[in-house]
Amino acid sequence: MIRKARRYGLTALLLGLSSFSIAAVPGEFVNTIEDAQLMGALKLDGELFHVQGLELDGQRIWVTSVDGGRRKGYIHEFDRATGKFLRRLELTDGARYHPGGISISGGSIWVPVAEMKPDSSAVLIEIDAKTLKVRRRIHVADHLGCVAADGDQLVAGNWDSKLLYVFDLTQNGAVRTVPNPSLTHYQDMKVMGGQLVAGGSLTWWTGTVDWIDMKTMKLTKTLRAGAVGPVRPFGRGGPYTGEGMAIDGRDLYVIPEDGPSRVFHFRLEV
Secondary structure (H helix, E strand, C coil): CCHHHHHHHHHHHHHHHHCCCCCCCCCCCCCCECCEEEEEEEECECCCCEEEEEEECCCEEEEEEEECCCCEEEEEEEECCCCEEEEEEECCECCECEECECEEECCEEEEEEECCCCCCCEEEEEEECCCCCEEEEEEECCCEEEEEEECCEEEEEEHHHCEEEEEEHHHCCEEEEEECCCCCEEEEEEEECCEEEEEEECCCCCEEEEEEECCCCCEEEEEEECEECCECCCCCEEECCCCEEEEECCEEEEECCCCCCEEEEEEECC
């Protein structure tokens, strides 16, 4: 996300100037994704800005991105077979123009759209996956950068995902917060088989995919990830798990590059 540049400041900038390779920091994980085989990559044919979230079904791919210069946020739809651009919906909501990681459940795509600063505000937007019409908006008094949907339950991460918000939509949106059990700054998350599967970055060159038990909110599994270069701020790449991520069984999909973007398909070994 854009805030990474602020977080690592001058040190990261000097490292970036010295080398844009994914092996710039000795001792860090420099492969693609641990215990995963790269199956291929699909180029997305359409305008994207700074990529944030990824979701897909059997026919379509959805990507959120933020145009920081114009302060506008979007969700873009592509054909899954060809990568052809189909349509997009602007998500800008006043001062809230930063869409985050997204999740689909029950025919709805959930998208957080937040102000571009911590301790601010966000709106969770429920969008009909077929029509891209807005079904519902839930206002939250914090920056939210990602959301996972599972029926009537939502889990969302705030700035750097230091806190995870758990929403119960059957109880008028009752919410509780739990600390992130990982050091990873989650960018995208999904619910699968009673587990919260969340991907994000640790540094400009590394990230993880984590599995968190939904009942206990305890970390149960972690896979390390390297980066695709050249990395930001001068390139358009970064950690494979640092931006959009989707998962379907053993099939993991990530979109680590700003536009023009590719969706990388990995097959998990375990």
